[in-house]
Amino acid sequence: MDDRFEMSLLLDFYGVLLTEKQFDLMKLYYDEDLSLGEIAEINSTSRQATFDTIKRCHKLLYSYEEKLMLLKKSEEEKIFKKVLIEKLQLINTLTDDDRIKTEIDNLKEYVTSTTM
Amino acid sequence: MDDRFEMSLLLDFYGVLLTEKQFDLMKLYYDEDLSLGEIAEINSTSRQATFDTIKRCHKLLYSYEEKLMLLKKSEEEKIFKKVLIEKLQLINTLTDDDRIKTEIDNLKEYVTSTTM
Numbered sequence: 678m679d680d681r682f683e684m685s686l687l688l689d690f691y692g693v694l695l696t697e698k699q700f701d702l703m704k705l706y707y708d709e710d711l712s713l714g715e716i717a718e719i720n721s722t723s724r725q726a727t728f729d730t731i732k733r734c735h736k737l738l739y740s741y742e743e744k745l746m747l748l749k750k751s752e753e754e755k756i757f758k759k760v761l762i763e764k765l766q767l768i769n770t771l772t773d774d775d776r777i778k779t780e781i782d783n784l785k786e787y788v789t790s791t792t793m
Numbered sequence: 794m795d796d797r798f799e800m801s802l803l804l805d806f807y808g809v810l811l812t813e814k815q816f817d818l819m820k821l822y823y824d825e826d827l828s829l830g831e832i833a834e835i836n837s838t839s840r841q842a843t844f845d846t847i848k849r850c851h852k853l854l855y856s857y858e859e860k861l862m863l864l865k866k867s868e869e870e871k872i873f874k875k876v877l878i879e880k881l882q883l884i885n886t887l888t889d890d891d892r893i894k895t896e897i898d899n900l901k902e903y904v905t906s907t908t909m
Binding site: 693694741744747750753760761768771774776777784787793 | 809810866876883887904907
């Protein structure tokens with residue numbers, strides 16, 4: 678996974694565990710794609726201080742993922758749902774019964790619309 | 794949910810975010826059911842210091858749940874799987890086709906055996 682994209686995902690999962698200041702800075706860098714210089718100017722601080730905060734947050738976010746594995750679990754959940762849908766589609770091909778086809782459609786809809 | 798049971802679950806989810814010392818103490822109190830006095834003796838500390846640590850960890854664990862909601866999500870996941878199984882059982886009652894029944898059994902097995 679691209680480091681920038683992964684960091685943006687980790688920020689979605691663990692951003693709530695950062696301080697508001699850390700979170701805002703990371704959002705500017707990873708989601709808004711601002712440069713260190715631009716962020717430093719917004720926060721009236723130095724480029725170096727901005728870089729240090731990003732580096733510290735990097736370490737924090739990776740450490741949370743190492744401990745809680747929410748990103749990994751979210752990927753596994755996606756695969757789980759994908760397999761479910763594929764298996765339901767397979768069952769669908771085995772029948773001409775409209776009631777069964779309707780129930781399978783309902784179940785597919787339930788699987789795709791439920792977020793965990 | 795019983796506070797003691799809930800705390801034990803929160804400890805399962807967020808225990809990795811506590812220090813090793815905090816985690817061990819909480820396990821003794823919530824999972825091993827030792828008294829404050831017994832834990833204080835094991836750690837060569839006071840009953841009050843033990844109580845203070847438990848109180849601090851309490852606050853920490855609830856704050857993690859407030860932010861990350863892993864316990865809540867785990868309950869939702871259980872309901873999601875329960876509904877899936879029920880709907881698959883319903884489809885099962887609508888058919889006499891052995892291939893479909895087998896596929897439904899496989900799918901039920903997949904749902905129950907997959908941990909996320």
